[in-house]
Amino acid sequence: MDSQTKKNIEDILTPLKLSSFGFAELKKPLTIEAYKKWINKDFHGSMSFLKDHLAFKEFPKTLFNQARSAIVITKDYFPAPKPHKAPVQNLRLAEYAKNSDYHHWFQNELEQICQSLRLQFPHDLFIAMSDSKPVLERDLAQQAGLGWFGKNTCLIQSQQGSLFFIGEIYTSLTLTPIQALHPDRCGTCTKCIDACPTQALVEPYVLNANRCISYLTIEKRGDIPPEIMPQMNDWFFGCDICQTVCPWNEKVFGSNIKKEQTSYKEVTPQLINDLRWILNTSGKKLLKELKETPLTRTRASGLKRNALIVIANLKITELFSEVLMCKEQDSLKSTAQWCEAQLSGTCPNSSR
Ligand code: B12
Ligand code: SF4
Ligand code: SF4
Incomplete structure (x- = not known):
């Protein structure tokens, strides 16, 4: 060059x-x-x-x-x-x-x-x-x-x-690197591996996508294995945990990103409204409303499936009737049944 x-x-x-x-x-x-x-x-x-x-x-x-x-x-x-x-x-x-x-x-x-x-x-x-x-x-x-x-x-x-x-x-230009290879700075740290809620990082540098919340909420079609659903916590789309616990992101972004991303979302009326909107809106309308976002990648049935998992893991009994309605749809039936089982027995006004 x-x-x-x-x-x-x-x-x-x-x-x-x-x-x-x-x-x-x-x-x-x-x-x-x-x-x-x-x-x-x-x-x-x-x-x-x-x-x-x-x-x-x-x-x-x-x-x-x-x-x-x-x-x-x-x-x-x-x-x-x-x-x-x-x-x-x-x-x-x-x-x-x-x-x-x-x-x-x-x-x-x-x-x-x-x-x-x-x-x-x-x-x-x-x-x-x-x-x-x-x-x-x-x-x-x-x-x-x-x-x-x-x-x-x-x-x-x-x-x-x-x-x-x-x-x-x-x-077609012939270009050669202007920077040397960046040295590895992970050292003996294993924070990302230890923090992954689904043990998807099966060894350093190796991610088993079948267990990764990012894959499951974005790329996976159909049902998610029932043993993993409880470990997905309240992630609705994607996951950042193995990055937010990383000292290199902490160094650059301070405590903001860590606080925001490693704690559960509080169950607020607004959160419940968002989930209700996902479940009650037709697939066609959902995709139209979300067309500028990356969320359409998982399709409408994936978004509804993800909402059911969040509802179950946060025990949002306020949406019980919406969950029952999902049992009528073939693509959501088994997730909705699992969600119903997680919610049943929980009194609507009890503390979560
Ligand atoms: C498939 C895919 C996914 C899959 C699989 C992820 C994965 N780790 O492979 C899923 C859906 C899970 C996913 C999730 C995410 N993704 Co993605 N994904 C891709 C995609 C399309 C292909 C990646 C791929 O080829 N994977 C194959 C596997 C084998 O690669 P790998 O896991 O990275 O493994 C490499 C290393 O581990 C290394 N390696 C293995 N052993 C060893 C040993 C040593 C000693 C060393 C040094 C290296 C090493 O070699 C492997 C092959 O390169 C790329 C876009 C593209 N075209 O490249 C985006 C891409 C990788 N994703 C991206 C992003 C942003 C994400 C998410 C952060 C999104 C989110 N928040 O949910 C997460 C991150 C999760 C994670 N920890 O990786 C960015 C990554 C940016 C970055 N800074 O790294 C990319 C590049 C998209 C983009 N154009 O910006 N993703
Ligand atoms: S994105 Fe989440 S689930 Fe996937 S490897 Fe990282 S911490 Fe684990
Ligand atoms: S948390 Fe960050 S620095 Fe630590 S091992 Fe994982 S990627 Fe490397």
């Missing part, structure tokens, strides 16, 4: 005040063997696309013939830079899901960067992606020197913690 190319790209990116950026060559990911082992153990659950995408992830140049390198960009999502106002504000959402769907706004920001790059390099290819193509994004960002793999599997930067998205621009 000649120094003028590097300078021209940096001149475009630096004024944008991105959280961080770096360059990586498109080569076999450093952690591809760990990825294959993970797939072979079926830790991906029903996310079959992760298995199907293996070849593109192992040989990144095959995704776009002309691509040679990637410009990797991170974007902080806490406190929410693009908050949405959907009527789920009182439910326990992962921090990323308090933002509008990053697959749209972050992707758009990356597209705009591509436009500027095309003006500077009219004969070259630039393709923007963020969780939209088969790319092993954490590995690519690690190669670009933008963080290390924590034992919770998230990419962490010592100055920024881990609450950031990763996006990349594949290009």
Whole structure:
């Protein structure tokens, strides 16, 4: 990479005040063997696309013939830079899901960067992606020197913690890393593994998605194993615990994030209203009202299923009749029956 190319790209990116950026060559990911082992153990659950995408992830140049390198960009999502106002504000959402769907706004920001790059390099290819193509994004960002793999599997930067998205621009330019690999700073810490409520971090750096609240509330379709539902606490969509207990996030964000995310939500009339709204609203209307948010990923039946689990775990007897109504729907029947069993015997006015 000649120094003028590097300078021209940096001149475009630096004024944008991105959280961080770096360059990586498109080569076999450093952690591809760990990825294959993970797939072979079926830790991906029903996310079959992760298995199907293996070849593109192992040989990144095959995704776009002309691509040679990637410009990797991170974007902080806490406190929410693009908050949405959907009527789920009182439910326990992962921090990323308090933002509008990053697959749209972050992707758009990356597209705009591509436009500027095309003006500077009219004969070259630039393709923007963020969780939209088969790319092993954490590995690519690690190669670009933008963080290390924590034992919770998230990419962490010592100055920024881990609450950031990763996006990349594949290009035909030949770029080499401008930063060295970020050293591992987990040391002997195991806080994330110890704090995971469902024991999904089965060993350092290995997450069994089948047990992960994030997977169960977002990606899993249908019923959730009954032995895990009580451990999901009041998480409605996603989970942040293995990140909020991380000393590197505590260092960057202070006590705010920890307090907000590691304690149960108080059962307020507003929280009950949000849950009632989810259960009483038709699937079509729910998806319409939530269309700017990432919550539609789990579909309407997933949102209703998640609401039932929160109701059961918080023992919200005020919604008993709504729970009974869900028993009439095939897709919710068994979760509603389980929820009913958790609630029955609880007097509506007793302390929780
Ligand atoms: C599938 C997926 C999920 C799944 C599986 C998560 C997972 N850990 O794999 C589920 C639904 C559970 C999920 C949850 C979340 N996700 Co997600 N997810 C993805 C996706 C689409 C693919 C990830 C993947 O390939 N997993 C495969 C497994 C094998 O990878 P891995 O667990 O990271 O394991 C690696 C390391 O452990 C490492 N490794 C293994 N052994 C060893 C040993 C040593 C010594 C070392 C150093 C490394 C190492 O190698 C493995 C392979 O790279 C990416 C987007 C993308 N295209 O890459 C986003 C992505 C990883 N997710 C992201 C986010 C924000 C989240 C959540 C925070 C959302 C939330 N709050 O609910 C949580 C975080 C949970 C967690 N602890 O990971 C961000 C991560 C940003 C970051 N800073 O790391 C990404 C990159 C999306 C984006 N474009 O920003 N996600
Ligand atoms: S996101 Fe939650 S459930 Fe998943 S590994 Fe982290 S703490 Fe465990
Ligand atoms: S909690 Fe500790 S072990 Fe886990 S990712 Fe953070 S520093 Fe690493």
